Amino acid sequence: MVQRLQASIKDAAARKQALRLRGSGTKDFYGQRLEGELLDTRYYAGIVAYEPTELVVTARCGTPLAELEELVAGKGQMLAFEPPHFGAEATLGGCLAAGISGPRRASAGAVRDFVLGVKIINGRGEMLTFGGQVMKNVAGYDLPRLMVGALGTLGLIAEASIKVLPRPVAEATLRFEMPEDKAIETMNRWSGRPLPISATCWCDGELSVRLSGARAAVAAAREQLGGIVIDDGAEFWHSLREQFHPYFLGDVPSWRLSVPSTTPPLMLPGQQLIEWGGAQRWVRTAAEAYTLRDAARAAGGHATLYRAPEKTGEVFSPLSAPLMKLHRRLKLAFDPDGIFNPGRMYADL
């Protein structure tokens, strides 16, 4: 099975034919242009190993994310980075290649933080193993994490071992009426205290805070923070994670600004929604790219054109010249013929 993937890649390399690595395509909207012959990874699927007491699950790239999450939920565990699926068919491979994390990002970590090891196929069709199934591993460069978020431009992630965590025993969502500046200040202040906060969101004059952890800890924090406890908390966070919350609907381009959490309200045209304790700011606007990029850069962050009916120009913030040079050399090291997802991340990568 994996030989079939390797053969496809070797064949494409021999023909210098670009390949478009793809699971179910739920993240086709993300990144720059889609180019090349389709290499559908979904047939390379299945759980390879799951050791709940070792906190590790290993699965092939085509494994549906939903299947993986259901499996670990059966043992009271979870993928703590809450990856958005953006469709029922989303695969593990796509989740890792896109590297998009959900509401728990600020408190639990990003996709890459939970990747322990990978088997990849490089541009020569070689199957290579880096990292492993153990929590700590510093043998060799950290290539497993380098693969995460590389949008398939470095190689095909054929299999991955992911750290899982226990699901919190208790959870509660609190809501507060609050203007944007005060919400940003509050999120940062609370994040600096030992509180069991697992997600935050400000939208439309309301701050929502999710508490997760031991029963006693959640109860104590509820008491301490006040606010109104809402009943449909789980549904609310799910709507943010999967972006079916009304804020995300419609055709207006959606920009994602990743900035230091303490960045004051961004004076930008369009509706905003804030997540990750202030570190992730969504902006719905048809404004020119430079408006968003300048604002993000001034704050010490970067801006991504996340979803848009039409994408022209670079989707991701341009890199400094030394970093771009490194990116090109790394790309060449993994994929000497430049066959993997060319242009998906940057036009000339």
Added chain:
Amino acid sequence: MGTPEFAAERDFSRIDREELLSELAEVLPRDALLRDEEDLRPYECDGLTACRRLPLAVALPESEDQVRAILRICASLGVPVVARGAGTGLSGGAMPHQDGVLLSLAKFKKIIRIDPVARIAVVQPGVRNLAISEAVAAHGLYYAPDPSSQIACTIGGNVAENAGGVHCLKYGLTVHNLLRVRALTIEGEVLEIGGHALDAPGYDLLALMTGSEGMLAVITEITVKLTPKPITARVVLAAFDSVEKAGNAVASIIAAGIIPAGLEMMDKPATRAVEPFVNAGYPLDAEAILLAESDGTPEEVEEDIARIRQVMEASGAGEIRVSRDEAERLRFWSGRKAAFPAAGRISPDYYCMDGTIPRRHLAEMLTAIAAMEKKYELRCCNVFHAGDGNLHPLILYDANQAGELERAEQFGAEILELSVKLGGTVTGEHGVGIEKINQMCAQFSEQELTLFHRVKAAFDQEGLLNPGKAIPTLNRCVEYGRKHVHGGQAPFPDLPRF
């Protein structure tokens, strides 16, 4: 075999030392360039004292401009550069190159900025790990990764090695607690990697830099994440009459959905070694003890401790003690933290291993180690980051006894190769350095090593940063493979076995 560009260990012996020294003297103050043997001597090794070498010179720059100037000189003359923090590393990562410059970042010890609201600290690489936590303590914050050497080791070294610590099961390794590094390439180009947002565009070079053992670039500034200090912490000490039971207790704690702040195991030889040293009150007849810590709010800790206790009882623990106050908590930990110095007290020398295995193979590993003790006629104490499968066997030997060092090295190599066979790794947190470079040949294929070399070349085309470390050349692996017969005849056929 192999690609010609990586065919041999590089030979740098034709470097003109006088030319190098005179160029360096132009960019460094007099006292920042060491060249006499007596001044070089303190830099001949790091924490891996068995491997020593004198560098051509030691440079002690105090500004990024000076580092850049040094790197440019070395790049133009083709001179190897080895970066060094406090030199506490255990794998020889900072062992000098005999034809190179040792670049000490010891003078980079400024804490540049603390932002308690954003929970970050911007620091220079020579700042000590513990100094960060001390500097931010007043804000109720700390820097979470806590390697045992945290009082001395520097954050720059921590980044180079992706250091762990006792609390990394819950709080992560260095890689999970960094936001940004600023580094210089061997050509002197500035790389701003990561940033003060939670992510950065492009490839995750921050992860790649972390644990790269000074092979890719020289770090000049680091931004770390700070964590709110838990209000309270308590630790459970449980004694077991077998290592298997203790191992099963660890698995049961995790299965019960508990992630302790720290989860450590020590075997009987280890507790017996440390007890006279620190009087921690460990039960000395137990085959293994477990230390499990919970931290957080008082309510949370109480809930956790009760559950941990229950699981320990159900797993067949004999004696169970829960720390009643902070002094007792620290005393319970003191033995674990003192394991290395205690080993140094009961034996003239010791060799600390760092293999990591899937925890379910623990008993198998410890049984194998017991057999190796007989095979190599050396004693071994085992301390273990049980929560994450990271094993630190301390092999006791006496370098003054002919053959003991070699036997200790063979003993260690066998443990590491068994770690790989059991699905683990040769190094969990100490790094490959020079120490485990041969065992890398057992863990990685030729194609995998080749990709590592290509990644290195993307940063450092001429291969001048820390040459000969971390990633073995393919030639070295061929040679090692010839000398070392896997699974066949043992290296010391005349030694009594088992």
